[in-house]
Amino acid sequence: MIGKLKGTVDEIGEDHCVIDVHGVGYVAFCPARTLAGLSGPGEAAVLFIETYVREDMIRLYGFGTALEREWFRLLQSVQGVGAKVALAVLSTLAPSDLANAIALRDIAMVARAPGVGKKVAERIVTELKTKAPAFAGEATGTIGLKQELGEGVAPAPVADAVSALTNLGYSRDIAANAVAAALKAAGSEADSSQLIRLGLKELAR
Structure with missing residues (x-):
């Protein structure tokens, strides 16, 4: 082979x-x-x-990368997704964007790929939610943030924002992904209220 x-x-x-x-x-x-x-x-x-x-x-x-190839394999484990659809998804979304979309259940983002309808997109985010935790760390900034949270050394605004989203009923991983996206948009000087607001905006997309 x-x-x-x-x-x-x-x-x-x-x-x-x-x-x-x-x-x-x-x-x-x-x-x-x-x-x-x-x-x-x-x-x-x-x-x-x-x-x-x-x-x-x-x-x-x-x-172009081994990670893209792994996503190609993983996508085809979803019912109704063959090579053509998997290529369409990877043509539209970078691995980090796909990881975020799955973590945040952003069906609309996955459905942007040509030939991928809402039902197929929903199956992708639902079925890969538990199959792709290792890939979610490829989302920009997320793997470092989760490590900091686990070690208790994350900046106070970040830890507070993740805690607030978790208290609202979101899982720790989803909250961390949302706050990582918020941190990327707002910058490292953002306070907890700003991160919570932007994090909720990410989750509502």
């Missing part, structure tokens, strides 16, 4: 690219974000590959 390709870009298509590895051209179907990250024909490229082997074909799916 092919797990990684390292070579030069031979061609970039609408939904795929061709990577030349020592004279052999490999066609890899990729999310739009991955294709946009390629420099252009003749330039060096590295793709993390998911190989599908069937009776009538062998198909390669390529990703």
Whole structure:
């Protein structure tokens, strides 16, 4: 099985690219974000590959990072989500955005992906809620914040904001994700009331 390709870009298509590895051209179907990250024909490229082997074909799916490839696999564990839908989601959302959307149950954000209706988006955020806790840490700032909270060294405004959201009935993980997003928007000097307000705004999206 092919797990990684390292070579030069031979061609970039609408939904795929061709990577030349020592004279052999490999066609890899990729999310739009991955294709946009390629420099252009003749330039060096590295793709993390998911190989599908069937009776009538062998198909390669390529990703810019191993994390994207893991999300591709994880998305397809959801009922009704195949490779095409998983690629559409990863074309629209970066892994950190997808992790946040699932943590905050932001169905509308997932439904932005072409071909992903509200029902499929709802299944994604519902079914992956418990399957993807390890990936949620990729949400910008969240993993560090959760570590600080666990060690009791988080800044007082942050700890107070997470506590306030938890008291409102949100889980600690969801509250931490919301406050991390609020902290990113407001900056490190924000007070607890500002973080709570912005956190609630995140949760209401």
